[in-house]
Amino acid sequence: MEVDPSSVKILQTLTLSNSDVNGVALGKNFVLATGSSDKRIEVCRWESGNGFAPTEYSPLRDHKYTVSCVDFSPYGTILASASVDGNTILWDTTTGEKFTSFVQPGNSSVRVCQFSCRSTLLLTAGDCGGVHLWDVTTRTLIRTFSGHEEAVYAASFAPDESYLVSGCSAGLLYLWDGSEKGVNKPIASFENAHDLGITCLNFAPSLVTSDGGMGKLCLMVTGGHDHFVKLWNVTLGLQPSIQLLRVLQGHSESVMCVRISGIGGLIASTSGDKTVRLWDLNGQCLKVLEGHDRFVTSCGFSPDGKLLASGSNDKKVIIWDLTGSIELSDDLVAPTNEFSLSAGDVWPQYEKLCRSRMLQEENGVALKTTFQVPKVDFNSCTLIGTSYVVAAASSKCVYAWNLDTEEEVDITSICSHKYAVNSVAYCPNRNIIASASTDGTINLFNLQEKVGGIYHPSGGALRVCKFSVDGTYMIAAGDDEKASLWNMDTRALIKQFDEHESAIYAAAFSPDGQYCVTGCVNGHIKLWDCIDSSTVASLTTHEAHELGVACCDFSPKGLGGAHGQHRFLLATGGNDSLVKLWHVIVGPETGAQFILIQAFTDHGTANVMCVTFAPSGKLLASAAGDKTIRLWDISLGTCVQVVEEHDRYVTGVAFAVGGAFLASCSSDHTVKIWQLQGSLAHDTAAVETIAVEHMLSKWTIEDVVNWLAEIGFGDLGHVFESKEVSGEKFANLSETVLSDELGIDDEGVRKQLLTEFQWMKSLGMNSGRPRTGNVVTITAPVEFFCPITHDIMVEPVTTCDGHTYERAAITEWFLTGKTTSPLTNIELESMTLTPNFELQNRISEFLAQRLSS
Numbered sequence: 001m002e003v004d005p006s007s008v009k010i011l012q013t014l015t016l017s018n019s020d021v022n023g024v025a026l027g028k029n030f031v032l033a034t035g036s037s038d039k040r041i042e043v044c045r046w047e048s049g050n051g052f053a054p055t056e057y058s059p060l061r062d063h064k065y066t067v068s069c070v071d072f073s074p075y076g077t078i079l080a081s082a083s084v085d086g087n088t089i090l091w092d093t094t095t096g097e098k099f100t101s102f103v104q105p106g107n108s109s110v111r112v113c114q115f116s117c118r119s120t121l122l123l124t125a126g127d128c129g130g131v132h133l134w135d136v137t138t139r140t141l142i143r144t145f146s147g148h149e150e151a152v153y154a155a156s157f158a159p160d161e162s163y164l165v166s167g168c169s170a171g172l173l174y175l176w177d178g179s180e181k182g183v184n185k186p187i188a189s190f191e192n193a194h195d196l197g198i199t200c201l202n203f204a205p206s207l208v209t210s211d212g213g214m215g216k217l218c219l220m221v222t223g224g225h226d227h228f229v230k231l232w233n234v235t236l237g238l239q240p241s242i243q244l245l246r247v248l249q250g251h252s253e254s255v256m257c258v259r260i261s262g263i264g265g266l267i268a269s270t271s272g273d274k275t276v277r278l279w280d281l282n283g284q285c286l287k288v289l290e291g292h293d294r295f296v297t298s299c300g301f302s303p304d305g306k307l308l309a310s311g312s313n314d315k316k317v318i319i320w321d322l323t324g325s326i327e328l329s330d331d332l333v334a335p336t337n338e339f340s341l342s343a344g345d346v347w348p349q350y351e352k353l354c355r356s357r358m359l360q361e362e363n364g365v366a367l368k369t370t371f372q373v374p375k376v377d378f379n380s381c382t383l384i385g386t387s388y389v390v391a392a393a394s395s396k397c398v399y400a401w402n403l404d405t406e407e408e409v410d411i412t413s414i415c416s417h418k419y420a421v422n423s424v425a426y427c428p429n430r431n432i433i434a435s436a437s438t439d440g441t442i443n444l445f446n447l448q449e450k451v452g453g454i455y456h457p458s459g460g461a462l463r464v465c466k467f468s469v470d471g472t473y474m475i476a477a478g479d480d481e482k483a484s485l486w487n488m489d490t491r492a493l494i495k496q497f498d499e500h501e502s503a504i505y506a507a508a509f510s511p512d513g514q515y516c517v518t519g520c521v522n523g524h525i526k527l528w529d530c531i532d533s534s535t536v537a538s539l540t541t542h543e544a545h546e547l548g549v550a551c552c553d554f555s556p557k558g559l560g561g562a563h564g565q566h567r568f569l570l571a572t573g574g575n576d577s578l579v580k581l582w583h584v585i586v587g588p589e590t591g592a593q594f595i596l597i598q599a600f601t602d603h604g605t606a607n608v609m610c611v612t613f614a615p616s617g618k619l620l621a622s623a624a625g626d627k628t629i630r631l632w633d634i635s636l637g638t639c640v641q642v643v644e645e646h647d648r649y650v651t652g653v654a655f656a657v658g659g660a661f662l663a664s665c666s667s668d669h670t671v672k673i674w675q676l677q678g679s680l681a682h683d684t685a686a687v688e689t690i691a692v693e694h695m696l697s698k699w700t701i702e703d704v705v706n707w708l709a710e711i712g713f714g715d716l717g718h719v720f721e722s723k724e725v726s727g728e729k730f731a732n733l734s735e736t737v738l739s740d741e742l743g744i745d746d747e748g749v750r751k752q753l754l755t756e757f758q759w760m761k762s763l764g765m766n767s768g769r770p771r772t773g774n775v776v777t778i779t780a781p782v783e784f785f786c787p788i789t790h791d792i793m794v795e796p797v798t799t800c801d802g803h804t805y806e807r808a809a810i811t812e813w814f815l816t817g818k819t820t821s822p823l824t825n826i827e828l829e830s831m832t833l834t835p836n837f838e839l840q841n842r843i844s845e846f847l848a849q850r851l852s853s
Contacts, residue, residue, distance in 0.1 A: 005287040007324025012051040014317040016042040018765040021311030026302040028076030048331040057096025077812040084109035116161040125152035154201040165783030167198030177234040194224025223255030238637040263305030364677030378665035392421035429471035436462035453765035468513035477504035506552040519549025521782025540594035557617035573608030623650035678839040797833040
């Protein structure tokens with residue numbers, strides 16, 4: 001939703017309290033709640049002709065002292081109120097009944113409360129300096145984070161609700177890991193975030209993947225007694241951090257509340273200077289709203305971003321119309337029989353769905369099919385799109401199966417070896433499969449015919465073969481301690497790397513094809529230049545695994561670089577049972593180096609036999625002698641799934657390009673195909689990136705120049721214009737493009753531009769471009785809509801009676817004490833919720849297609 005500053009107007013002024021208004025919140029379906037110093041909570045609903053009017057049960061009275069904060073659950077059925085009496089109370093917004101209350105340890109004053117995005121968690125914080133995490137389902141305190149020595153006036157869940165941030169009156173910001181594995185100490189901090197103390201903070205709902213996929217980046221806004229509003233980048237994952245992005249100046253007194261709209265990235269701040277200010281993400285003040293007579297203590301956006309409520313010490317609540325087109329006579333609550341959405345709502349809903357899939361806990365790996373060949377051990381496998389799987393066997397053969405018909409494709413006459421086949425690789429660009437064998441030969445073939453063969457110079461046993469991403473090169477290595485590099489256009493041997501002192505079992509190309517890494521039995525990994533014909537010496541060597549390197553793979557997503565520097569992410573697996581992640585850096589100033597980022601120990605004492613990245617670079621799969629496949633979230637550095645269906649060593653694993661499939665092979669005589677579900681499917685396909693880049697590819701040079709001006713880099717407009725940066729080139733903006741092609745030498749400027757670019761892709765798709773088509777209505781299938789909310793579902797789940805709902809909505813239904821079906825009103829046998837991944841995939845594809853068109 002785009003805001004026209006000149007159109008913002010006061011829609012309604014309410015006097016609901018006899019005392020200061022300390023907290024306001026706008027919930028789903030236009031419900032308003034306020035908390036005041038007179039101990040009361042007022043709840044109002046929108047009525048056509050009257051605007052917001054008190055409900056029949058308002059006000060709610062049970063607090064003994066001042067109410068300091070109010071917050072609605074995501075779907076508005078539960079209201080939380082916090083008070084300086086040390087209690088946080090949960091209320092049923094339908095009936096006004098009290099569910100339960102949480103008593104702050106030590107009965108200390110509560111200054112802030114907030115629901116998680118799934119409704120099941122609630123955080124509270126206040127004068128004791130602790131941040132408390134409550135399970136709404138069991139109504140128990142589950143975690144306490146202690147570290148602040150002063151009162152905590154600001155706290156919020158990150159978009160990934162397993163993380164939260166708190167800020168205290170001493171000016172300290174702390175980032176906490178709220179997951180079960182998290183420790184009760186900050187994982188990142190920032191001192192003196194605001195000189196005179198932090199009063200408020202809030203997160204934008206979006207997540208973007210940070211540098212090279214090694215973390216998730218989210219945007220946070222804070223306010224303080226120093227009169228400033230500040231924007232921050234908060235990185236979650238392996239290298240958590242809090243970094244200042246920009247300072248927004250304009251208020252002349254303490255900033256008392258900040259909020260970021262879930263639609264369009266609009267920021268609102270309130271202050272002791274009696275004003276509300278609206279800002280865009282670039283730090284520009286769009287509008288100063290004046291209407292209160294005293295301190296403006298609080299504010300809140302409506303979920304659709306059309307309204308803003310502000311509360312003040314003048315005892316008034318003002319409802320601001322941010323569109324300039326709403327009247328009190330309007331019926332703002334959508335009819336319950338409407339199953340459509342406006343064109344302007346497609347992107348926000350799609351962004352929510354993508355974020356949900358990133359965070360979905362119910363990851364699924366379902367066995368699709370099993371292919372078995374008695375008495376045959378399999379050593380390696382690869383997928384040809386989503387149509388075929390090919391596996392190397394100890395029986396001198398290569399096997400292939402059609403995934404649609406589940407029938408074997410007989411290729412024995414096309415590809416056979418004299419001894420065991422140890423490795424297979426597929427090159428999509430050439431539609432060629434390579435198989436490497438103990439007999440020292442490599443067969444080149446497709447599923448119809450043999451297209452050639454390559455003989456290893458020494459004739460020694462080959463353990464691994466790999467193609468470069470573009471198919472220009474192939475590398476093969478084995479027992480003779482040499483790695484051979486072939487040009488696939490001429491089939492000529494162009495280099496031999498011979499510095500290893502033991503058999504080579506691992507090899508991989510960097511995503512740009514310029515470099516390759518090899519790993520050997522004595523534990524060393526070496527980096528080689530494939531293109532520079534003047535040298536065959538290794539660029540660098542590192543001892544990676546004590547008992548030998550068994551496998552390695554580069555992430556398909558480079559980490560960027562500047563002025564000739566190349567940065568990549570490498571995974572290795574070894575006989576020491578470890579999976580390791582490395583930064584591989586090559587540059588004229590830094591030279592070549594391996595930097596260890598993290599080691600994963602979850603495979604216990606079993607040899608790690610294969611590692612491979614998903615096409616998105618967000619997931620890593622590892623296979624080991626413990627009979628398991630493990631899937632790792634690279635951004636968070638955690639194991640997100642363990643697959644335990646094989647009976648013996650799992651020797652190979654491969655992702656499908658273009659589909660959410662995984663193949664595995666084992667010495668148990670089987671090859672298995674797995675269907676990835678939930679966030680795992682999302683991370684392999686990365687559909688939201690495709691949709692965003694498709695939209696950006698349509699930008700003109702004028703659009704790009706306007707965007708640069710908006711973010712404060714208007715002086716670079718002529719550079720982008722002279723190099724004709726628009727469309728696809730802009731959609732793939734990188735540090736290399738900025739430094740080498742555009743000649744932007746200042747590293748700080750490049751970094752800030754890329755950060756702005758990331759946030760623009762996630763939050764500001766309307767930045768610098770006129771929004772059109774918002775009045776167009778798009779009809780979607782009825783089954784895409786939740787029967788409770790009548791919104792397109794983000795995380796659909798199915799109850800035991802077969803009906804599907806939005807997870808947070810049905811969760812809140814149960815949290816309010818109901819045990820019946822919302823559709824039939826019949827008692828449910830259980831309250832088990834099963835993720836409906838198939839429907840979620842269909843919704844995602846539908847929204848992505850609408851965005852692309």
